[in-house]
Amino acid sequence: MTTVTALRRSWDKHWTAWAMVLPVVLVLAVLILYPLANGIWLTFTNQTEANQLAEICTKSITGGEVCEDNPNAWSYVGLGNYADILTGRVGEFWQWTGTTLIWTIAGVTFHYGLGLGLAVMIHREMRLRGLYRVLLVLPWAVPAFISAFAWKFLFNERLGLINSVLTALGFDAVAWFADRWSALFVAVVTNIWLGVPFMMVALLGGLQSIPGELYESAEIDGASPWQRFRNITLPGLRPVSATVILLGTIWTFNMFPIIFLVTEGQPAGQTEILVTGAFRAAFEGIRNYSLASTYGVLILSILLVFSVFYRRTLRKQGEVW
Numbered sequence: 036m037t038t039v040t041a042l043r044r045s046w047d048k049h050w051t052a053w054a055m056v057l058p059v060v061l062v063l064a065v066l067i068l069y070p071l072a073n074g075i076w077l078t079f080t081n082q083t084e085a086n087q088l089a090e091i092c093t094k095s096i097t098g099g100e101v102c103e104d105n106p107n108a109w110s111y112v113g114l115g116n117y118a119d120i121l122t123g124r125v126g127e128f129w130q131w132t133g134t135t136l137i138w139t140i141a142g143v144t145f146h147y148g149l150g151l152g153l154a155v156m157i158h159r160e161m162r163l164r165g166l167y168r169v170l171l172v173l174p175w176a177v178p179a180f181i182s183a184f185a186w187k188f189l190f191n192e193r194l195g196l197i198n199s200v201l202t203a204l205g206f207d208a209v210a211w212f213a214d215r216w217s218a219l220f221v222a223v224v225t226n227i228w229l230g231v232p233f234m235m236v237a238l239l240g241g242l243q244s245i246p247g248e249l250y251e252s253a254e255i256d257g258a259s260p261w262q263r264f265r266n267i268t269l270p271g272l273r274p275v276s277a278t279v280i281l282l283g284t285i286w287t288f289n290m291f292p293i294i295f296l297v298t299e300g301q302p303a304g305q306t307e308i309l310v311t312g313a314f315r316a317a318f319e320g321i322r323n324y325s326l327a328s329t330y331g332v333l334i335l336s337i338l339l340v341f342s343v344f345y346r347r348t349l350r351k352q353g354e355v356w
Contacts, residue, residue, distance in 0.1 A: 074331055075328070077325045079114070080112060081112045084324070085321050116326060117333075127307070131307050131308055134306060138222065142226045142227065143283045143287055146230040147280060147283065149231045149234070150232075151234070154234075154236075154239040155242065158239060171235060172235075182229055183296035187296065190212075192209070192210050192213075212298060213301075213302055221298065222297050226287065237279045238272060238275060241275030244271070245268065249271075281342065284341065284345075285342075288310075289310050290308075291310045294306060294307065295314070313326075316330070
């Protein structure tokens, strides 16, 4: 049976389902597939804001337009953009990649660890548990740029609350954004503040799906709290954990506003990650559309490779995902 025949039979049998799905497919094609395909094509050109027009038109004395070929029009360059980026002729790809990995691993580790601890804590019966849940979710409800500016002000060298407390305790004020690691620390703290509520809510939902009888049986058998956590809670949270870790990794890897607004790449671009470095390299000055697209394709490729290996690892551990 050919593919065309199979599709025709599927249409005859399930035409209502196809009719309902078709508008969504068209919208996705317009909003995602076409821009993606166009972006990939741009990576093989040298198109910029200055050379994107094949013709240059000027007003004539009579009021009309005179058009002539642009001698500096964009052209096909093959893999030239990839070579320029990967060899360091343009930007600092490998430095940004290293910083991105440190930023992502630190962020996701603290997101998951703190989120799991808070989820376990508020899952228990306690007074004002509903109030605690609302307060812990509040950072997630605040727009990211507001949190970014708030934390940047807290760590301000002269006016920030953190340095005021250090000075009151007899320590010297710290120039947080003058050193790569202290500036990255500030960015990670801000990201933790924003990301922990999501992890907490997701893991709390996972905890509520674990049957309480398992804990009761383990307690009767004399299992300690740690044994119950290790042998019941963690295995029960494995499907949820696999999903939130993947999502958290992708979101943190592409977390543009925190680095861009908090550290601004200070000092001297040492805290740039791939998405912010790509923005500055491609859009500061003359807009380089081809370079921006190349960075986008490289970032997408890294995340796709990670997702494939992550999925294979989960399948080897017996997870159906």
